[in-house]
Amino acid sequence: MSIGENIKNVRNNIDICAERTGRKKSDITLIAVSKTKPVSCIEEAMKAGQTIFGENKPQELKQKYEAHPEVSWHLIGHLQRNKVKDVVGRAELIHSLDSVHLADEIEKCAKKADVIQKVLVQVNVTGEDSKFGVSPNELLSLCEYISTLSHLRLLGLMTISQKGMSNEENKAVFSTLKRLAEEIESKNLNNVSMKELSMGMTHDMEDAIECGATMVRVGTAIFGERVYN
Ligand SMILES: *Cc1c(COP(=O)(O)O)cnc(C)c1O
Numbered sequence: 001m002s003i004g005e006n007i008k009n010v011r012n013n014i015d016i017c018a019e020r021t022g023r024k025k026s027d028i029t030l031i032a033v034s035k036t037k038p039v040s041c042i043e044e045a046m047k048a049g050q051t052i053f054g055e056n057k058p059q060e061l062k063q064k065y066e067a068h069p070e071v072s073w074h075l076i077g078h079l080q081r082n083k084v085k086d087v088v089g090r091a092e093l094i095h096s097l098d099s100v101h102l103a104d105e106i107e108k109c110a111k112k113a114d115v116i117q118k119v120l121v122q123v124n125v126t127g128e129d130s131k132f133g134v135s136p137n138e139l140l141s142l143c144e145y146i147s148t149l150s151h152l153r154l155l156g157l158m159t160i161s162q163k164g165m166s167n168e169e170n171k172a173v174f175s176t177l178k179r180l181a182e183e184i185e186s187k188n189l190n191n192v193s194m195k196e197l198s199m200g201m202t203h204d205m206e207d208a209i210e211c212g213a214t215m216v217r218v219g220t221a222i223f224g225e226r227v228y229n
Pocket of ligand 1: 033035056076077160200201202203217218219220221
């Protein structure tokens with residue numbers, strides 16, 4: 001199957017799942033996760049109408065942005081403070097904001113570049129040590145802090161489910177993220193919206209849509225397995 005056909009299938013699955021769960025398909029954005037894949041693959045996806053791509057490494061995002069500044073690049077992976085300058089202004093949305101220090105650095109770079117950087121806060125719902133993201137009980141204070149920064153715009157939350165979990169376990173994680181977003185929303189913080197929920201990947205996309213995902217991040221089902229060397 002070609003990348004174009006894969007995209008058609010994934011879109012079709014999103015539409016079917018949205019319909020089945022009473023969601024509007026237009027409320028769900030597909031982010032094609034192109035990490036490790038060459039620009040030629042991205043161009044194939046673009047031919048199939050895909051305009052939003054996700055990368056997990058700042059340096060790779062920067063290089064691919066230079067090749068195609070006209071499409072929308074999302075940073076979905078962990079961001080270190082010394083890499084912030086590579087992504088601010090290039091990434092349409094940073095999904096992985098998870099600390100006050102990182103928020104300060106993004107604010108500083110966005111101010112310097114005279115842009116408003118859109119962000120999501122990554123939440124570690126499952127509590128795994130190996131995972132980035134704020135814990136649910138640190139979430140409100142981080143959102144309150146972000147709300148005071150004039151060059152950041154917080155649009156919602158992001159999470160990653162744990163590998164090997166059942167559908168029910170995935171849905172528990174995703175429902176928790178949705179509930180956390182509703183809690184934050186109810187605080188009516190300045191400049192803070194909780195409209196976007198970035199959750200769901202190839203193996204758990206449908207669970208996430210069922211629980212309210214507005215952005216799904218799909219790599220393998222579009223570009224095939226990744227080869228790391
Ligand atoms: C790699 C990655 C994805 C895509 O995963 P697939 O299983 O290939 O769909 C989604 N989200 C994040 C944060 C990733 O790093």
